[in-house]
Amino acid sequence: MDATPAVRLDGVSKQFGDSYAVHRLDLDIEAGHFFSLLGPSGCGKTTSLRMIGGFSDPTEGAVLLAGEDVTALPPNKRNVNTVFQSYALFDHLSVADNVGFGLKRTGVAKAELRQRVGEMLELVQLSGLADRKPRTLSGGQRQRVALARALVNRPAVLLLDEPLAALDLKLRRQMQVELKQIQREVGITFVFVTHDQDEALTMSDRIAVMNEGRIEQCGTPEDVYEHPASRFVASFMGTSNLMGGTYRGGQVALDGGPALPVGARPGIADGTAVSVSVRPEKIWLSDFEPGMSMLSGVIRETVYSGPTTTYLIELAPGVTLSVLEQNTARARMEDRWSGGETVEFGWRPEHCLVLA
Numbered sequence: 001m002d003a004t005p006a007v008r009l010d011g012v013s014k015q016f017g018d019s020y021a022v023h024r025l026d027l028d029i030e031a032g033h034f035f036s037l038l039g040p041s042g043c044g045k046t047t048s049l050r051m052i053g054g055f056s057d058p059t060e061g062a063v064l065l066a067g068e069d070v071t072a073l074p075p076n077k078r079n080v081n082t083v084f085q086s087y088a089l090f091d092h093l094s095v096a097d098n099v100g101f102g103l104k105r106t107g108v109a110k111a112e113l114r115q116r117v118g119e120m121l122e123l124v125q126l127s128g129l130a131d132r133k134p135r136t137l138s139g140g141q142r143q144r145v146a147l148a149r150a151l152v153n154r155p156a157v158l159l160l161d162e163p164l165a166a167l168d169l170k171l172r173r174q175m176q177v178e179l180k181q182i183q184r185e186v187g188i189t190f191v192f193v194t195h196d197q198d199e200a201l202t203m204s205d206r207i208a209v210m211n212e213g214r215i216e217q218c219g220t221p222e223d224v225y226e227h228p229a230s231r232f233v234a235s236f237m238g239t240s241n242l243m244g245g246t247y248r249g250g251q252v253a254l255d256g257g258p259a260l261p262v263g264a265r266p267g268i269a270d271g272t273a274v275s276v277s278v279r280p281e282k283i284w285l286s287d288f289e290p291g292m293s294m295l296s297g298v299i300r301e302t303v304y305s306g307p308t309t310t311y312l313i314e315l316a317p318g319v320t321l322s323v324l325e326q327n328t329a330r331a332r333m334e335d336r337w338s339g340g341e342t343v344e345f346g347w348r349p350e351h352c353l354v355l356a
């Protein structure tokens with residue numbers, strides 16, 4: 001492993017007027033990683049990506065690529081390519097000519113050009129469509145052409161700005177898996193912008209979760225999902241049953257609700273205001289184990305969605321938890337609850353997150 005990061009942002013900010021789109025970002029992206037910048041609309045993902053690519057100048061800080069300070073270099077002097085959401089293909093050129101366009105301008109020999117374009121088309125599974133015009137392709141195929149075009153000159157880093165956003169959900173899921181496979185195959189560092197947490201979790205080696213121009217947490221998908229460092233990350237990374245309360249002696253007295261047993265939390269002093277979070281899939285409705293934190297509540301809603309059923313369970317007036325159950329547990333329709341029943345449920349103490 002090369003210890004020099006492929007990309008380093010060193011105290012990088014971008015100000016528009018007196019507001020910060022990006023605020024003093026420090027970030028290392030390891031060579032060969034699939035790295036995602038994840039966050040809600042307006043959090044500064046695209047601006048960060050544009051500064052890596054050279055399309056936007058930081059107002060402070062430095063951008064380093066493979067250890068070299070490129071802050072002052074224009075995009076074409078950086079060993080980086082970008083795939084935008086709008087694929088920006090040339091409609092008068094064939095698929096193969098679109099892919100080879102940039103390479104041709106660098107003056108490589110014809111035979112090499114043909115070979116490299118052929119390799120790229122194979123990589124993105126478009127070999128049979130080399131002579132077609134982009135407008136005759138589906139959205140997913142056009143996306144692949146854009147990807148092949150961006151990879152053909154073998155950049156050290158590929159920047160991707162919500163490249164799958166225009167695709168329908170099924171195709172998007174399929175392309176997520178393919179894109180990850182392609183990235184592994186070429187070994188190029190991918191920096192991927194998305195606001196879709198499932199997408200980031202599926203594809204990334206590491207994820208930086210951004211909020212209001214800052215990184216709230218940077219880690220593996222498991223880190224940010226299982227151990228969110230803040231309330232923002234916990235709620236952004238999916239339904240998290242966030243509840244406010246006060247910690248005291250291994251319990252959290254919920255605001256307007258009962259006390260939850262959460263186990264001793266050595267880092268948190270008695271009387272501290274905390275948020276408690278338990279993921280819906282970490283709450284059990286049957287087959288309880290010794291040592292679980294047990295509660296009861298009333299089923300208020302049942303949402304069946306094929307492989308899983310989500311129950312909304314009211315703990316106390318205004319305090320509702322979402323619980324996700326695989327439909328293997330209660331495979332028969334008549335075994336599922338329909339609403340109004342009082343049920344017991346529980347979780348392992350370690351799955352209950354307490355954020356001070």
Ligand SMILES: Nc1ncnc2c1ncn2[C@@H]1O[C@H](COP(=O)(O)OP(=O)(O)OP(=O)(O)O)[C@@H](O)[C@H]1O
Binds near residue numbers: 020041044
């Ligand atoms: N050229 C500009 N002039 C003024 N403000 C800008 C400019 N570009 C971006 N901003 C602001 O900077 C902030 C971050 O924008 P950015 O596009 O980086 O967010 P994002 O996370 O990529 O959002 P989205 O997912 O909606 O694209 C936003 O508040 C945006 O309005």
